[in-house]
Amino acid sequence: MDKKSRKQLINEYKNRKPEMGIISIKNNSTKERFLDISKSIQADLNSHRFKLKANWHPNHRIQVIWNEHSEADFEFSVIKELEYEDSTVDYTEKLEAILMECLEADHYASRLNKE
Numbered sequence: 001m002d003k004k005s006r007k008q009l010i011n012e013y014k015n016r017k018p019e020m021g022i023i024s025i026k027n028n029s030t031k032e033r034f035l036d037i038s039k040s041i042q043a044d045l046n047s048h049r050f051k052l053k054a055n056w057h058p059n060h061r062i063q064v065i066w067n068e069h070s071e072a073d074f075e076f077s078v079i080k081e082l083e084y085e086d087s088t089v090d091y092t093e094k095l096e097a098i099l100m101e102c103l104e105a106d107h108y109a110s111r112l113n114k115e
Contacts, residue, residue, distance in 0.1 A: 018043075020091060021081035022102050025112065027065050028073050034062050035079060035102055036112035037095035045076050048112070059112055 001009075019041040025048060026033040038044040051057040052066045052074075066074065079102055084091060103109050 015087075017084075017087045019078075019081060020084065020095065022079040022095070022099055023048075023112075024075075024077045024079045024109075025062060026075040026077070027062075027069060028075060029069055030065060031108050032061075032065065033106060033109040034059065034112040035099060035106075035109050037092070037099050039091070039095070041078055041081070049076065061110075062112065 018039065020039050021037075021041055022035055023038045023041060023044055024033055024035050036044070048057065052063065053071070055063065055067065057063040057066070080098055082091060082095060082098070099111070103111065
């Protein structure tokens with residue numbers, strides 16, 4: 001790869017605008033839904049799926065359900081996507097507020113990453 005192409009790819013990566021929002025992992029048998037904020041939706045969904053398959057997800061409850069049911073019984077989705085302009089701004093507080101609204105609206109839902 002020449003220097004110009006490399007520099008262009010690096011610049012595109014730095015200026016990318018990842019999808020941010022609220023992600024959901026739902027078990028269709030138990031109806032339990034686990035919600036969390038995401039600053040990079042695809043990366044976070046892939047990360048959770050990998051951890052569940054490897055049997056080392058930090059949320060014990062979802063890991064137990066995963067082990068009892070098949071992967072096909074789970075639904076990975078985006079509940080709400082955050083519209084934003086500036087990718088250098090930290091949107092954590094706004095995402096947390098949206099997450100709280102989603103948790104209050106769904107009595108089957110709980111927070112995926114408990115802190």
